[in-house]
Amino acid sequence: MNAINDDFVTRVLAVVDAIPAGHVMTYGDVAATIGSRAARAVGTVMARYGSDVTWWRVIRAGGHPPVCHEDQALEHYEAESTPLRWMPDGSYRVDLKLARFRPSA
DNA sequence: GGCTTGACCACGC
């Protein structure tokens, strides 16, 4: 589209920033949205530049947020009313069926 | 130039 977003990192940040409150996207979906399959690269970018975006709206395909940030993300999910699914062993996961945001639709 | 790392995904059990 534009030359202002020709950086891989900038595209990821733009997609994440486009996710509305209460919705989440998987790394693979973000990668596919920018026209790539580099789900891992998306995560790496988030780890470096995620401080400037709503990184908690980007999770894995299993519905589990970053291993070192699950408690941080949880507080954001409660604040954004994101649908959560609590597991019997005390853990939780985002309800992808309800919270998964699709830019294609 | 190539090798290693990484907030991953799809598939099989």
Place this chain on the structure above:
DNA sequence: CGCGTGGCCAAGC
């Protein structure tokens, strides 16, 4: 989506 294995892609050295 419980767990383990292989593979794709991009950035850093």
